[in-house]
Amino acid sequence: xxxxxxxxxxxxxxxxxxxxxxxxxxxxxxxxxxxxxxxxxxxxxxxxxxxxxxxxxxxxxxxxxxxxxxxxxxxxxxxxxxxxxxxxxxxxxxxxxxxxxxxxxxxxxxxxxxxxxxxxxxxxxxxxxxxxxxxxxxxxxxxxxxxxxxxxxxxxxxxxxxxxxxxxxxxxxxxxxxxxxxxxxxxxxxxxxxxxxxxxxxxxxxxxxxxxxxxxxxxxxxxxxxxxxxxxxxxxxxxxxxxxxxxxxxxxxxxxxxxxxxxxxxxxxxxxxxxxxxxxxxxxxxxxxxxxxxxxxxxxxxxxxxxxxxxxxxxxxxxxxxxxxx
Amino acid sequence: xxxxxxxxxxxxxxxxxxxxxxxxxxxxxxxxxxxxxxxxxxxxxxxxxxxxxxxxxxxxxxxxxxxxxxxxxxxxxxxxxxxxxxxxxxxxxxxxxxxxxxxxxxxxxxxxxxxxxxxxxxxxxxxxxxxxxxxxxxxxxxxxxxxxxxxxxxxxxxxxxxxxxxxxxxxxxxxxxxxxxxxxxxxxxxxxxxxxxxxxxxxxxxxxxxxxxxxxxxxxxxxxxxxxxxxxxxxxxxxxxxxxxxx
Numbered sequence: 273x274x275x276x277x278x279x280x281x282x283x284x285x286x287x288x289x290x291x292x293x294x295x296x297x298x299x300x301x302x303x304x305x306x307x308x309x310x311x312x313x314x315x316x317x318x319x320x321x322x323x324x325x326x327x328x329x330x331x332x333x334x335x336x337x338x339x340x341x342x343x344x345x346x347x348x349x350x351x352x353x354x355x356x357x358x359x360x361x362x363x364x365x366x367x368x369x370x371x372x373x374x375x376x377x378x379x380x381x382x383x384x385x386x387x388x389x390x391x392x393x394x395x396x397x398x399x400x401x402x403x404x405x406x407x408x409x410x411x412x413x414x415x416x417x418x419x420x421x422x423x424x425x426x427x428x429x430x431x432x433x434x435x436x437x438x439x440x441x442x443x444x445x446x447x448x449x450x451x452x453x454x455x456x457x458x459x460x461x462x463x464x465x466x467x468x469x470x471x472x473x474x475x476x477x478x479x480x481x482x483x484x485x486x487x488x489x490x491x492x493x494x495x496x497x498x499x500x501x502x503x504x505x506x507x508x509x510x511x512x513x514x515x516x517x518x519x520x521x522x523x524x525x526x527x528x529x530x531x532x533x534x535x536x537x538x539x540x541x542x543x544x545x546x547x548x549x550x551x552x553x554x555x556x557x558x559x560x561x562x563x564x565x566x567x568x569x570x571x572x573x574x575x576x577x578x579x580x581x582x583x584x585x586x587x588x589x590x591x592x593x594x595x596x597x598x
Numbered sequence: 599x600x601x602x603x604x605x606x607x608x609x610x611x612x613x614x615x616x617x618x619x620x621x622x623x624x625x626x627x628x629x630x631x632x633x634x635x636x637x638x639x640x641x642x643x644x645x646x647x648x649x650x651x652x653x654x655x656x657x658x659x660x661x662x663x664x665x666x667x668x669x670x671x672x673x674x675x676x677x678x679x680x681x682x683x684x685x686x687x688x689x690x691x692x693x694x695x696x697x698x699x700x701x702x703x704x705x706x707x708x709x710x711x712x713x714x715x716x717x718x719x720x721x722x723x724x725x726x727x728x729x730x731x732x733x734x735x736x737x738x739x740x741x742x743x744x745x746x747x748x749x750x751x752x753x754x755x756x757x758x759x760x761x762x763x764x765x766x767x768x769x770x771x772x773x774x775x776x777x778x779x780x781x782x783x784x785x786x787x788x789x790x791x792x793x794x795x796x797x798x799x800x801x802x803x804x805x806x807x808x809x810x811x812x813x814x815x816x817x818x819x820x821x822x823x824x825x826x827x828x829x830x831x832x833x834x835x836x837x838x839x840x841x842x843x844x845x
Contacts, residue, residue: 294640595641596839597820
């Protein structure tokens with residue numbers, strides 16, 4: 273479902289950091305990283321995060337700049353990485369790749385023309401999680417003792433599952449799919465300045481008068497990452513159609529429409545592949561020396577760019593809590 | 599059941615000691631005393647207050663718990679002139695606290711205690727050093743430290759039998775050094791811990807300048823600050839978790 277659509281239906285409210293202090297959040301890593309990657313690439317000179325051999329590790333800058341927020345508010349992040357890309361998503365991803373390749377062509381043309389602003393704007397859109405980014409992200413998180421979970425498939429589904437079974441207090445994502453995957457409570461806007469938002473499943477279902485199946489059906493009617501929606505059906509219409517016809521099949525039949533692979537996609541939302549055997553150690557004991565060496569020596573990132581971030585992390589772990597002595 | 603009359607200044611002193619850390623709290627209306635125990639959201643600073651029945655002009659309670667918006671209660675208590683008496687009565691049916699100060703009546707809606715952060719367990723700590731000094735001395739040390747840094751170091755020099763409050767800034771340093779003669783009492787022991795100045799400043803606001811403050815200190819342990827008010831019938835213990843330098 274397009275983000276705008278799901279946002280218009282979901283129950284979302286602002287929360288203060290004070291309300292979520294001390295909590296554990298399963299963060300969709302791809303989603304989180306993407307934000308910081310694009311910001312870093314947009315605003316930082318590329319020699320800052322490029323090794324002598326030309327390898328780009330803008331993610332390391334992004335992570336050091338984005339993580340302190342968690343530490344400072346005493347929130348334990350658990351980073352959840354995508355596993356196998358789901359078949360159906362391949363189509364959507366193929367679409368996105370095409371768009372990205374077209375953008376890259378335009379970028380090359382813009383750079384030729386010497387159009388720096390246009391080039392920067394387009395560059396931000398061409399970020400992809402390269403193998404190096406995957407490897408170095410895990411390397412840094414490991415040294416900072418931040419828990420990492422490898423999801424079997426969708427990261428957001430794994431986050432939602434961990435939230436639903438109570439192993440984490442919140443799922444963390446800038447998108448809205450965690451709601452469809454069944455996360456009771458999702459924190460959004462963790463990558464922005466200012467307060468986060470809380471998106472709640474129960475409140476959403478109650479307000480809309482839907483079951484979770486109904487919500488997924490509504491989403492599918494509007495279009496998700498896995499399927500095109502039905503033309504002419506927006507979120508409000510979808511909700512009333514489901515109310516009238518009971519479920520997705522009822523609506524499709526009434527309208528004489530069909531959605532390819534509907535059963536499988538629906539199942540994907542309602543019962544996604546997730547990992548159940550994981551252990552999260554929520555007491556973080558970062559090795560800042562090792563992290564600094566990894567980032568600035570091994571991967572040649574300009575120390576000036578990351579010093580403040582490391583300092584902030586160091587500051588926040590220094591303060592102990594009284595519960596250490598009870 | 600709860601009904602009491604207390605001097606405004608005693609009430610204000612009591613509330614101040616808690617409000618420097620939290621905005622709302624549970625108040626235990628025990629038979630022998632009124633008690634509040636609370637910890638700040640980050641679990642770093644704790645207060646343990648008890649105000650004996652004898653500190654009140656009159657006091658009747660049978661052990662209930664109420665939840666209050668402290669900021670609001672403080673505002674109301676602040677309406678009193680010094681020397682005024684504050685009348686308090688709990689209406690159990692409506693869950694409201696009736697407050698009367700010299701003809702002015704305020705009915706305060708109470709908060710469901712279950713929705714307030716749980717009262718903390720008090721760490722059992724046997725700290726090796728004990729320093730007794732005037733609130734004013736602590737105030738000097740904290741004020742000076744605040745000029746240079748966010749952190750403050752409390753240390754006992756066993757050999758020299760001295761207690762020092764130190765702070766190091768980027769360029770400037772501060773050191774308030776108090777020897778045995780400058781102190782009311784000193785029990786030397788190994789003690790050296792670092793604290794966040796923000797919290798200590800807040801606690802300092804509540805400590806009367808002329809109070810005798812008992813500081814219990816260890817090496818990388820929480821610090822305990824204890825003082826009395828209301829002629830010894832009100833007792834406050836603050837506890838603050840230390841900052842630990844990671845290896």
